[in-house]
Amino acid sequence: MPTYTINVNGNDHELEAEADMPLLWALRDTLGLIGTKFGCGIAQCGACTVHLNGAPMRSCSLPVSAVGKQAVRTIEGLAGDQGLHALQEAWIEQDVAQCGYCQAGQIMSAAALLARNAKPTDDDIDAAMAGNYCRCGTYNRIRSAIQSAAGNRQAQWVNAAPEIQS
Amino acid sequence: MSDLFESVRRAIAKQQNGQANGGIDRRSFVKLAGIGGSGLLLAAMAPKVLSATDGSPAEDTLLVSAELNAFVKIATDGKITIYSSNAEMGQGIKTALPMVIAEELGAKWEDVVVVQSPIDEARFGRHGAGGSTTVNRTFDQMRTMGASAREMFIGAGALVMEVPREELTAANSRVTHVSGQFRTFAQLATLAAQQEVPDPDALVFKERQDYTIIGSAVSGVDNLAITSGLALFGIDTRVPDMLYAAYHKCPAIGGRVVSANIDEIKRLPGVVDAFVVKGNGDVRELLDGIAIVGTNTHAVFSAKRKLKVKWDESQASKDSWSAMAARAQSLKGRRGSEEGLVKGDVDSVFADKNNTTLEAFYEYPFVAHLCMEPMNCTGHYRKAGSKANPGTKDELELWIPTQAPTRAYGPAKSLFGLEPEQIKVHQMRLGGSFGRRVYNEYVCEVTEISKRMEAPVKLTWTREDDIHHDFFRVGGFQSVKGSVDNKGKLVAFENHHMGMQTNGKPVVGSGFRPVEFPLQNIDNALVTHTMFDIATPCGPWRAPQSNTNAFVVQSFLDELAHASKRDYAKFLLEILGEPRWFEPGNIRSLNTGRAADVINLAVEKSGWGRAMPKGSGLGLAFFFSHAAHVAEVAHVSVDKNKKLRVHKVTVAVDVGPIINMSGATSQVEGAVIDGLSTMMAQKITMEKGRIQQSNFHDYTVLRMPAAPKVDIHFIQSDHAPTGLGEPALPPLAPAIGNAIFAATGHRVRKMPLSEEGYS
Numbered sequence: 001m002p003t004y005t006i007n008v009n010g011n012d013h014e015l016e017a018e019a020d021m022p023l024l025w026a027l028r029d030t031l032g033l034i035g036t037k038f039g040c041g042i043a044q045c046g047a048c049t050v051h052l053n054g055a056p057m058r059s060c061s062l063p064v065s066a067v068g069k070q071a072v073r074t075i076e077g078l079a080g081d082q083g084l085h086a087l088q089e090a091w092i093e094q095d096v097a098q099c100g101y102c103q104a105g106q107i108m109s110a111a112a113l114l115a116r117n118a119k120p121t122d123d124d125i126d127a128a129m130a131g132n133y134c135r136c137g138t139y140n141r142i143r144s145a146i147q148s149a150a151g152n153r154q155a156q157w158v159n160a161a162p163e164i165q166s
Numbered sequence: 167m168s169d170l171f172e173s174v175r176r177a178i179a180k181q182q183n184g185q186a187n188g189g190i191d192r193r194s195f196v197k198l199a200g201i202g203g204s205g206l207l208l209a210a211m212a213p214k215v216l217s218a219t220d221g222s223p224a225e226d227t228l229l230v231s232a233e234l235n236a237f238v239k240i241a242t243d244g245k246i247t248i249y250s251s252n253a254e255m256g257q258g259i260k261t262a263l264p265m266v267i268a269e270e271l272g273a274k275w276e277d278v279v280v281v282q283s284p285i286d287e288a289r290f291g292r293h294g295a296g297g298s299t300t301v302n303r304t305f306d307q308m309r310t311m312g313a314s315a316r317e318m319f320i321g322a323g324a325l326v327m328e329v330p331r332e333e334l335t336a337a338n339s340r341v342t343h344v345s346g347q348f349r350t351f352a353q354l355a356t357l358a359a360q361q362e363v364p365d366p367d368a369l370v371f372k373e374r375q376d377y378t379i380i381g382s383a384v385s386g387v388d389n390l391a392i393t394s395g396l397a398l399f400g401i402d403t404r405v406p407d408m409l410y411a412a413y414h415k416c417p418a419i420g421g422r423v424v425s426a427n428i429d430e431i432k433r434l435p436g437v438v439d440a441f442v443v444k445g446n447g448d449v450r451e452l453l454d455g456i457a458i459v460g461t462n463t464h465a466v467f468s469a470k471r472k473l474k475v476k477w478d479e480s481q482a483s484k485d486s487w488s489a490m491a492a493r494a495q496s497l498k499g500r501r502g503s504e505e506g507l508v509k510g511d512v513d514s515v516f517a518d519k520n521n522t523t524l525e526a527f528y529e530y531p532f533v534a535h536l537c538m539e540p541m542n543c544t545g546h547y548r549k550a551g552s553k554a555n556p557g558t559k560d561e562l563e564l565w566i567p568t569q570a571p572t573r574a575y576g577p578a579k580s581l582f583g584l585e586p587e588q589i590k591v592h593q594m595r596l597g598g599s600f601g602r603r604v605y606n607e608y609v610c611e612v613t614e615i616s617k618r619m620e621a622p623v624k625l626t627w628t629r630e631d632d633i634h635h636d637f638f639r640v641g642g643f644q645s646v647k648g649s650v651d652n653k654g655k656l657v658a659f660e661n662h663h664m665g666m667q668t669n670g671k672p673v674v675g676s677g678f679r680p681v682e683f684p685l686q687n688i689d690n691a692l693v694t695h696t697m698f699d700i701a702t703p704c705g706p707w708r709a710p711q712s713n714t715n716a717f718v719v720q721s722f723l724d725e726l727a728h729a730s731k732r733d734y735a736k737f738l739l740e741i742l743g744e745p746r747w748f749e750p751g752n753i754r755s756l757n758t759g760r761a762a763d764v765i766n767l768a769v770e771k772s773g774w775g776r777a778m779p780k781g782s783g784l785g786l787a788f789f790f791s792h793a794a795h796v797a798e799v800a801h802v803s804v805d806k807n808k809k810l811r812v813h814k815v816t817v818a819v820d821v822g823p824i825i826n827m828s829g830a831t832s833q834v835e836g837a838v839i840d841g842l843s844t845m846m847a848q849k850i851t852m853e854k855g856r857i858q859q860s861n862f863h864d865y866t867v868l869r870m871p872a873a874p875k876v877d878i879h880f881i882q883s884d885h886a887p888t889g890l891g892e893p894a895l896p897p898l899a900p901a902i903g904n905a906i907f908a909a910t911g912h913r914v915r916k917m918p919l920s921e922e923g924y925s
Contacts, residue, residue, distance in 0.1 A: 001435065018435050018464070025464040029410065034402040035395015037597070039538055040629045041467070044862035047538060075395035088393040095385040095828040098836055099256030100392035101399060101538040101597030126871040133862065135538050135598050136256050137839025138832070139873035 006067045008033065009077025019065040023057075024048045026064045027074060035075035035104050039133070046132030049105040050074050056112040056131075075104035078111060087111055090145040098136035106132045110146045119150055232359035234315035236289045237267055237308070244339065244352035246273050249283035251290035252300050253569045254388070255596035255603070256836075257891040258829030259300050261386045263308050265825055269379040270312025270372060272319070272336030273351070280387040285571050285591040293593065294570040296604055296706065298792035298889030301825060302753070305887055313369040321361035322354040337378070374823060374884075381882070383828035388595065400567025400594035403544040403624060409438060411625045412466035413611045414473055415455040417634055418855035419701060420447070421482035422454045426475040431458060434472065436465025443614055447481075449703045451577045452610040459619055463626055470628065483701035483855030487641070490698055491529070494643035494664050498527045502662045502694030507680040510690035512647075515658035521649040522730045523658075528718040530917045531849035532641040534865060535707060539567065539597020540632040545612035546622035547582075554620075562589045562613060563622075567596040569603045577610045582617065600840075601706030605637055630860045637705025638850055640666050640675045644718045649690075650730040656723070656741050658690035666704065667697040673704035677711050683719060683790060684741045686748055686756065702852055708840065709892035712791035713899075717845075717917065720787040720900030725913060734786050734904065735769045753793040753822075753886055760883060761788060764797040764818040767879055772799035772816035781805065783908025787900035794893030795820045798838070800874075800901040804909045808923045812842060812874040812902060820881040821888050833890040835876045841898030843868035847920040 001016045006023075008031065015030045022041075027033040027050070036059055039047030043058035050059045051073040078085045084092075087107050097103045106129065113120055113128035120128070125146050134142070231241040239247040248267050254260035264280045267273075283290050291307055316336045323341030324331040326349055333344045342348040351358075374380075391398050416422070423442050431440040439459045445452035456473055460466040516523050544565040548555035555561050562584055564574060571591045578584040596603055612625040627635070643664040651657045665676035678693055685691045707713065727737040745759025765788050768774070774784055782803040789796055799816045815838045824830045847866050851858045859865040903914035906924075916922060 018468075020468070021462070021464045025462055029462040029464070032404060033395070034397050034404065037399075037538075038401065038463070038540065038626070040862045042629075042861055042863060045538070045867075075393075079394060084394075088390075091393045092385055092389045095383070095389065095832065097256075097386060097389055097392045098258070098832055099538065099596060099598040100386075100388065103392050104395050107393060129870045131869075133538065133867045133869070135536055135600075135840065135843075135867055136832075137836035137843070137868075137873070139839060139868075139870040140835055140876060141832070143870065143873075 002065070004064055004067070006064065006072060007069070008072045009074060015064070017064050019063060021064045022060050023050065023062045023064050023067055023072065024059040027059065033074050033076050037101055037104055039102070039105075044133070045102070046109060047102050047105040049108040049132065051108060051112055054112065054115055056109045075108060078107065085111060086149040087114065087145065090149040094141050094145045094148065096138050096141040096145050098138055102132060102134045106134065106142055110142070110149075114146070114150055119152060120146065122147075232355045234318055234359055235311055237311040238271065238315040240351055240355040240358070242352050242355050244277055244350060245279055246271075246277045246339065246351065247279050247281055249290065250280050251283040251293055252304070253293070253295040253571070253593060253596060255295070255569060255599035257295065257833065257889065258386060258826055259295055260388065261384055262301060262825040262829055263304060264387070265379050265384060266305060266308040267312040269377055270309045271316045272339070274339040275379055275384065277339045282593055285593060287572060293572055296569050296601065298794070298892045300889055302793065302886060302888040309371050310366050310369060313371055314364050314366060315358070317364040317369065318358045318361040319351060319354055322357040323349050325357065326354065380825050381823065381827060384826050385828065398595045399539050399597045400544070400565060401539050401542045401597065401626060403565040403594065405544065405546065405622045408544070408622045408624055409459050409619055410461065410463045410466055411457055411459045411612065411615050411623045412470045412628065413443075413455050413457055413615070413625060413631070414470050414475065415453050415631070415635055416475075416477045416479065416482060417857070418477070418479045418482035419449065419635070419703060420453065421477040421479045423456065424476040424478050426456050426473060428456070431469050431473060434465070434469045436460045436462055437469050439619065440469070441618065443611075446581065450605050450607055452581060452607065452614060455611070457611075457615045457618070459615060459623065467628055479855070483852070485700050485702045485852045485855050487532070487851040488853065490641070493698065494529070497662065497664060497696055498645050499525060500645070500662065502664070502696040504695040504697070506663070506678060506693035506695050507685060508692055509685070510658070512658045512660050512690045512692045515649045515690045516647065518649070520652050521657060522726070523647065523649040524725055524729050525645070525647045526722055526725060526915055528644045528646065528721065528915045530641055530714045530717060531851070532702070533639040533707065533844055533848045534633050534636045534850050534859070535598075535600050535602035536633070536865070536867065537596070537598030537600065537602055540629055541608045541627040542567065542625060543608045543612045544622065544624040545609070545616040547613055547617040547620070549617070549620060552620065559588055560584060563592075564589065564609060564613070565592045565594050566606065566609055567594040567603060568606055568609070569596065569599050570606065573604070573606050574609045577606070578613065581610055582613060600708045601710065602637065605705060629862070633860055633865060634857045637703045639707030639710075639713065640673050640704040642666065642676060642714060644678070646718060646722045648722060648726050650726050650732075654730045654732045654737070656684065656688055656726060656737070659684060659688055660692040662694050662696065664696045664698065666700045668700055672697060673700070674706050675704055675710035675714070678715060679711075681748075681755070682715055683756065684723070687741050687743060687758070701855065708837070709791055709895050712789060712893070712896040716787065716789040716791075716896030717899040717903065720789065720897065721903045721914065724785070724900070724904040724907065728907070733775065735765060735774055738765060738786070738788055753888060756790050757795065760795040760820045760881075760885070761790060763881055764788065764795045764820050767818035767881060768797035768799045768816050771818065771877060771879055772801070774799055778908070781909055783905045783910070785901045785903065785905025785908055787897040787904060789893070789896040791896055792893040793821070793888040794890065796894050796897050798897040798901040800898070800905040802902060802905040802909055804906060804924070808925065810906065810919065810924045812872070814875040814877060815898065815901065816877045816879070817894060818879045818881065819890070819894060820883050821890050821893070822885040823882050823887045824880055825887060830880065830890050831878055834878045834894040837892070837894035838876045838898050839868060839873050841895045842872070842874065842902065845899045845902060845917050845919055846924070847918050849918050849921070
C-alpha cells in the first residue's frame, strides 16, 4: 500500500492508504479526526468540507493521493492559540446548531468565505454556503452568525433574511 | 469563553472515558432508599476523587462530589453536573430538561455541566425521545429532581447557619438567609447529600413568575463540542482495535441472498472478511445481507460497490408507486369500503342546490428521513471465556445514535439470546432523526457482524443504503368533498382516505382519524378508507399523519372559502366556533379557544388581508397536533416561469410555557424550512419493490438561498408545556399552497411542487 505524507492543521502525518481513499476517510479513520463528517460521498451536501490551501473542499471526493503538499485544515484546527475562531463563538452565541451534524462543514465553508471576503453581504453568504445542506433548517441562524462574526451587524437572533416590501 | 472551552472539553472527555470504561462508576455509592413513583433513587454522600484521566486541571486537588439524586451531582468546586437521560437529536432536550432541574434547584446555569446519563431505567426513568412528548412526560419528574435537591441544600444551610429553614431560599447556586448571610452550594454539598430525602409529594414547585432559567434563551449544551469537531455522534465512536463494516441488503426490500462473489470481495484491499448473513426476515431486526469488514470505511464502501449478488426476490417487496397512483385515480370521487366516521347526513347536504359543493383529489408521496448522519452503530460482542470477556456469559456493548436505546434489548434476546444485563448501551447524540431512529435494525446488523468477527465493529451505512432502506413517511391520496351553505358556512365534509397497510394493519403515518379537524366541529361528516397493501417499510416522520393531513384539509378548506368568497381566516374561525376544549384536561385534544388565538395572532403579525401585488400572495393554515396549536401565514411570489420565492413565514404557536426560548425558536424555524424543503422536490418512488432514488443528486434538500425569513410568536398559555419538535411542520405545506393560489390562481393539490412545475 502506498504511503503519503499530508499536512493537516499544521502537522505532517504519514499514513498508508489506497491511492483512491478519499481524504475524508484518511482523516476520520486513519488520523482519528472525526470532526469532518460523512454525509453523502458524492460532494453534494458539504458535511465533509475542509480547507485545502484555504479553499473549501469536499473531502469525500478528494483522493488522499491528490493532496500532495497542500495544507489541509479541518474543524479541529480552526481554533487558534488565542481561542475559538470568531465563527465558532458566533455559532455558540447564536445557538445555531440543532442536530449539529452538518455544522462543522458549514463553519469551514463560512471560514473560507470570511478569509477571502471579510465583509460579505447576505447574497455573498448565500452563494458561498449554497453547497452545504442542513436538514434541520438552521440556515437563517447560520447567515446571522456569519454576519455577526464578520462584525457586519449585531446578532439577529431569530434570523437575518431581508424582508421584501410588497 | 476559554473557561467554557476547557470545561466542555473536559465534560466531553469525561463522557468519552465513561463510555469506554463502562459508564460513570457508581459502585462505591451507597444506595439509601428508593422513593415514590418517580423512580428516584437517593445516594448518600459519595466522596469521589476525580481521576487524572478526566482532563481536570485540578489533578492534584482532591475534589469531592456529592450526588443528591440520580440527576444532580455537585462537586465542592461548585460544578453542578446534571444528567440528561433522553436522546438528543436536535430537538434540544439535552439542554431543556436540565434547565428545568436547574430552575427548581436554584442553580446558576453557568455552574451546570450536562452529561448524558448511562442507560438505566430503574434509576433515570424511561429513556428515549419521540412524538414531541418528552418535555410533557418528564417536566414534573425534572422539577421533582431539582426541588428535592434544593430542599436538601436548604436543610444543610439551616444546620450550618443555625437558622430555621423557612428563612432560607436557594438561588444562584447559594442558600441565602433573610439576613443576607449565605452559603454556596459548593460549601454545602457534602452535608446536603446527608439530609433526609424530602417526600416528593410534599415538594412545592416554583411559580412561573419566579422563573429565571425556564423561558430564557440558552445555547445548547453541546455547542462547543459541535463547533470544535469533538466526538459526540454515534458515527464518531472509536474504540481500540475496532474494525469497520458495511452491510449490503437486497434493493427490493426483503430479498434473500442466494449467492455472492464473496471470495473476490475478500481479496480486495483493506477487506478483512466478507460473509453472508441470514436474517430473520423482520425488517425492523435483521434482513439478509452481505457483511463486508475491513480496516477502514473506504475499503468496505469500495468493496460494496464491487459486490455481485444473486437475490431470491420471491418474498421481496413488489411495490410500485405508479400502480398505487393509477389505482388511486380509479377511486377518485368514489367512497372507500371501510367506514371511518359517519356523522349526520352528508348526502342530503351535497344534494342541496343552495349549497356550494366542491370535490378535489389530493396526492402526497413517500418521503425519506435523510438524517445528515447516515445510520450507523458500533458494537462489541464479547463471547464468554474469550480474552475480552473471561466471564461465563456473553456480553454486548453498543454505541447507538438512537431515539429508543432500550429497544435494542428485544432483538438482542430473540436473535442472540442476550438478557438486558448482558448488554451495555451508550446513548450517542443523533445527527438528525425525525422519527427514523426509533428503529434499531442497524444494531442487530452490527451485533451479528461483531459476534462473527469477535472484535469491536463500527457499521456505517452509505447514503444509498440510508435512502433505500428507510422507514419512509407513507404516501397517499385523499378524495375530498365539502359544502358551504348560502351564508358561507361549512356544513359538510367528506374524505375518502386512500392509505397504506402491511399485513392488514395501517402503516405508521397512514390514517385520518375521527378527531381530525374539522370533523369534530361540524354536524355532517363522512370518512371512508381504502387501504392499499404495501411491503415498503414505513415509520414515523416528523408529525406522522399530521404532515400530510394538514396539507389536504387546510388546502381544501381554503378552496371552499374561495369558492364561497369568504376570507379564509374568518371561515376558519367560524368553523372552530365558540372557545371550547373537546376533552377538558387532555392537552392532546383540540381547544378551539387556543386555536383561535394562534390564528388571530398570525393574522395580525403577518398583515393578513392586505392588498398584494400581482404574482404575490399570502396563505394561511392552522393545525393542531402533538398538543400544539399552530397557525402559519406564508408570503410568496411566483414568476412566469413558476419560480417560487417564499419570502416570509409568520408562525404563531401555543405549546404552553416555553422552556428554552432559543431551542423553541430553532424548532419552529427548522420545521418551516424542513417543511418547505420536503414539499419543494422530495419524492420517493418505488418500482418492483426497488426505491428509485439513491442520494442527494436525485433527492434534494433545500439550500440556504431559498430559506425564507421566519417570524415566530409564542403564546405562553398556562397549559402544561409540551414538545415542539414536530407540530410547527404540518401547517407549512398548506400555508405555502394557499399562498401560491393567492398569487397565481393555481391550486396545489399534489406534492412535491417540482411535479407541478415549480422550482
